[in-house]
Amino acid sequence: MKLKIKMQLSFMMFLEFFIWGGWFVTLGTFLDKNLSANGGEIGMAFSTQSWGAIIAPFIIGLIADRYFNAERILGVLHLLGAVLMYQMYTAVDFESFYPYVLGYMILYMPTLALVNSISFNQMKNPAKEFSFIRVFGTIGWIIAGLIISYVFLWDSEASREAGMLKNTFLMVSIASLLLGLFSFTLPKTPPVVAKDEKVSIGSILGLDALKLLKDRNFLIFFISSILICIPLAFYYQNANPFLSEIGVDNPTGKMTIGQGSEVLFMLLLPFFFKRFGFKKTLIAGMLAWTVRYLLFAYGNEGDLAFMLILGIALHGICYDFFFVSGQIYTDSKAGEKYKSAAQGLITLATYGVGMLIGFWIAGKVSDIYLVSPGVHDWENIWIFPAVFAFGVMILFTIFFKNVEVEYKE
Incomplete structure (x- = not known):
C-alpha cells in the first residue's frame, strides 16, 4: 500500500x-x-x-x-x-x-x-x-x-x-x-454486487447462518452473546453519568483508559488463546464484567478511586476476551460458505437485539434506584449487571464444551 x-x-x-x-x-x-x-x-x-x-x-x-x-x-x-x-x-x-x-x-x-x-x-x-x-x-x-x-x-x-x-x-x-x-x-x-443480481433479505441479515445454531456449542455461544450485551449496555449508558454524579474529575478523559486497555489486550489475545484456550478466554471476559461492576458498586471518588480506575481499565478484557474472541470462534465455525453471513448474524444479535434489550433494562433499573432528582443509588444499579454477567458466565461454563480454535494472525 x-x-x-x-x-x-x-x-x-x-x-x-x-x-x-x-x-x-x-x-x-x-x-x-x-x-x-x-x-x-x-x-x-x-x-x-x-x-x-x-x-x-x-x-x-x-x-x-x-x-x-x-x-x-x-x-x-x-x-x-x-x-x-x-x-x-x-x-x-x-x-x-x-x-x-x-x-x-x-x-x-x-x-x-x-x-x-x-x-x-x-x-x-x-x-x-x-x-x-x-x-x-x-x-x-x-x-x-x-x-x-x-x-x-x-x-x-x-x-x-x-x-x-x-x-x-x-x-x-x-x-x-x-x-x-x-x-x-x-x-x-466500486460496488461489489451486480445491480441485477438477486439478493434476499435473509442473506443481508445473515440469516443464512441460522443453520449453525444446530450445533449445540454454537447455540450456547449465540445465546450467551445476546445475554452478555445486557450488562454491556449498562457500561455504555451509565458509566459517564455515574462518574460525573459522584464527583470524579475529568470523567470522560479517565474513561479513555478503557480504549488504551482495549489495544493492549487485543495484542495479548493470541497469547491467551494459545495458553488457556477459547473457552477459558471467554469465561475470563465474562468474569471481568462481574468484577468491573462490583468495583463500580463499592468504589468511590475518594480513597477508593483506584477501584473505579481499575474497573475502567478492565474494558480490554471485558470487550476483547468475549467479543473479539467470539468473532474468531464464529469465523472458525462458519467456514467459507457462511463466513460473512455468520458475522452479520452475530452483529445483528448482539449490537442489535442484545443491546436493545440491555439499554431498555438499564434505563428501567436507573429509574428504580433514583433516590432524588440527579441522585442515584449506584451501588444497587451496578450490582444488577454484576450478578447478571456472573449468571451468564455460569451457564456458559456448564453447557459449553471446550473446543480448539486456531488464532490466525
Missing part, C-alpha cells in the same frame, strides 16, 4: 471513531443534566445505536454494495450526519432531541462497515495491514475524550451546570462535515 493511501485511510479511521467517541460517551450525562431526561428516555436514546445496527445491513446490502462507490456513500452519510448532529446541539428538550439522534444513528452505523470496506479494498494482506489502520480509530476515540475533559473541560461540574456539554455535538458536527468532504478524496471503492 502506498504511503499516501495509508495516511488517507488512517485519517479516515481516526475521524470515524473521533466522531463516535466525541458524543456517545457523554450522552447519558448530557441527557440527565441538560435535558432532564429520565432513565427510560436515556435508554431510548442509547438504543438508537441498536436500531442503527439493525437497519445498517439494508443500507449496505441493498444500496452500498450494488449501486454506488463506498467512499461516496460514506461522504453523503457523514454530511447528512453533520446536519443532524447540529440539530442535536440546538435541541432544548428530549422530545425534540430524540428524532435527530435516531436519524443520526441510522446514518452512522452503516459507516462502520463502509470504512472497513474502503480499507480492505486497498489491502493485499488485510490480516497484517488492517490492524495498523484500525488502531487510529481507537486513537481518535481517545483524543475525543481527552479534548472534552482536559482541553475544554466540558464535563467538569461547573461546565455541566452551565450547559457546556452540548458543545460536544457541535465539535462532532464539524468533524462529521470534515470527514464527509474528505471521503470524496478517498480511493475509489
Whole structure:
C-alpha cells in the first residue's frame, strides 16, 4: 500500500471513531443534566445505536454494495450526519432531541462497515495491514475524550451546570462535515454486487447462518452473546453519568483508559488463546464484567478511586476476551460458505437485539434506584449487571464444551 493511501485511510479511521467517541460517551450525562431526561428516555436514546445496527445491513446490502462507490456513500452519510448532529446541539428538550439522534444513528452505523470496506479494498494482506489502520480509530476515540475533559473541560461540574456539554455535538458536527468532504478524496471503492443480481433479505441479515445454531456449542455461544450485551449496555449508558454524579474529575478523559486497555489486550489475545484456550478466554471476559461492576458498586471518588480506575481499565478484557474472541470462534465455525453471513448474524444479535434489550433494562433499573432528582443509588444499579454477567458466565461454563480454535494472525 502506498504511503499516501495509508495516511488517507488512517485519517479516515481516526475521524470515524473521533466522531463516535466525541458524543456517545457523554450522552447519558448530557441527557440527565441538560435535558432532564429520565432513565427510560436515556435508554431510548442509547438504543438508537441498536436500531442503527439493525437497519445498517439494508443500507449496505441493498444500496452500498450494488449501486454506488463506498467512499461516496460514506461522504453523503457523514454530511447528512453533520446536519443532524447540529440539530442535536440546538435541541432544548428530549422530545425534540430524540428524532435527530435516531436519524443520526441510522446514518452512522452503516459507516462502520463502509470504512472497513474502503480499507480492505486497498489491502493485499488485510490480516497484517488492517490492524495498523484500525488502531487510529481507537486513537481518535481517545483524543475525543481527552479534548472534552482536559482541553475544554466540558464535563467538569461547573461546565455541566452551565450547559457546556452540548458543545460536544457541535465539535462532532464539524468533524462529521470534515470527514464527509474528505471521503470524496478517498480511493475509489466500486460496488461489489451486480445491480441485477438477486439478493434476499435473509442473506443481508445473515440469516443464512441460522443453520449453525444446530450445533449445540454454537447455540450456547449465540445465546450467551445476546445475554452478555445486557450488562454491556449498562457500561455504555451509565458509566459517564455515574462518574460525573459522584464527583470524579475529568470523567470522560479517565474513561479513555478503557480504549488504551482495549489495544493492549487485543495484542495479548493470541497469547491467551494459545495458553488457556477459547473457552477459558471467554469465561475470563465474562468474569471481568462481574468484577468491573462490583468495583463500580463499592468504589468511590475518594480513597477508593483506584477501584473505579481499575474497573475502567478492565474494558480490554471485558470487550476483547468475549467479543473479539467470539468473532474468531464464529469465523472458525462458519467456514467459507457462511463466513460473512455468520458475522452479520452475530452483529445483528448482539449490537442489535442484545443491546436493545440491555439499554431498555438499564434505563428501567436507573429509574428504580433514583433516590432524588440527579441522585442515584449506584451501588444497587451496578450490582444488577454484576450478578447478571456472573449468571451468564455460569451457564456458559456448564453447557459449553471446550473446543480448539486456531488464532490466525
